[in-house]
Amino acid sequence: MQIEIVSGSPRKESLSFRVALHLQQQLSSISSHSVNIMDVRDWHFPLLQEVISSPEAAPEHLQPIAKRMFGAQAFILVTPEYNGTYTAALKNLFDYFPKQSHKAFGVVTASPGAMGGMRASQQLLLLVSGIFGVACPNMLIVPGVEKKFAPDGELIDLGYAKAVETFTREWLWLAERLQG
Numbered sequence: 297m298q299i300e301i302v303s304g305s306p307r308k309e310s311l312s313f314r315v316a317l318h319l320q321q322q323l324s325s326i327s328s329h330s331v332n333i334m335d336v337r338d339w340h341f342p343l344l345q346e347v348i349s350s351p352e353a354a355p356e357h358l359q360p361i362a363k364r365m366f367g368a369q370a371f372i373l374v375t376p377e378y379n380g381t382y383t384a385a386l387k388n389l390f391d392y393f394p395k396q397s398h399k400a401f402g403v404v405t406a407s408p409g410a411m412g413g414m415r416a417s418q419q420l421l422l423l424v425s426g427i428f429g430v431a432c433p434n435m436l437i438v439p440g441v442e443k444k445f446a447p448d449g450e451l452i453d454l455g456y457a458k459a460v461e462t463f464t465r466e467w468l469w470l471a472e473r474l475q476g
Contacts, residue, residue, distance in 0.1 A: 297329045297475050300368040304336055304375035304386030311441045312406040316374040317449025319404070322464055334364060336385040344391040358392075365393040370471035371429070372402035373420055377413035382420050390427055397428040400471035402463065403435040412439030430474060434466035 301323075303316040316333050323331045339361050348354045354362035375382040382405070390396075401424045405413025417435050424431040436459065438444060444453040451457055 297369045297471065298367050299323060299329050299331045299370045299372070299471070300334045300364060301331065301372045301374060302334045302386065302389065304373060304383045306336055306383060306385040311408065312374050312376045314445035314447060314449055315404055315406050315438055315441065318445055318451055318460065319372060319374070319464065321449055322460065323468065326464070327468060332364070334361070336389060341388050341392060344388060347394060348392050362393065368399065369475055370400040371396070372404060372467065374404040374406065375413065375416055375420070377405055377407050377416035380415040382416045387423065390423060394427045398474055399429050400467065400474050401429040401431050402467040403431060404438070406438035406441040408440060408442055410439050412437040430470065432467040432470045434463050436460065436463040
């Protein structure tokens with residue numbers, strides 16, 4: 297199965313990217329699936345111009361990401377919370393590639409604050425259903441992200457390991473069943 301972890305923060309020093317790195321490392325160690333990180337900082341999309349319905353329909357410079365979006369069988373969305381929701385960069389990506397029918401989606405939010413992006417997680421659930429994905433009921437909400445994950449993705453708050461393990465186990469179960 298091809299898994300794409302979408303790191304939705306456009307910030308140069310993204311704290312939520314740490315969580316994406318950790319999830320990639322963890323999923324790679326417990327499964328034989330292909331686990332990639334799709335970082336919105338690597339792709340420069342103008343505001344939505346046209347919906348892309350296949351890799352061949354994508355402009356040449358977007359064909360590599362179109363192949364990954366259409367080839368992915370499951371996604372994990374990792375985002376900080378901006379003004380009570382997920383990032384515009386993440387939304388714009390899925391506006392370009394909106395129909396992700398029957399694919400598993402994991403919802404992960406991270407924030408330096410005490411709520412960990414809880415409001416953004418609720419907004420992501422609406423996005424997932426709008427693009428015909430299947431959201432895992434278990435979400436990973438990461439408050440105080442800079443105290444839990446090092447810049448290289450290492451988990452530094454070992455008390456948080458159980459939450460990460462539960463999320464990855466439940467999300468992986470759903471993703472594998474949907475690919476069935």
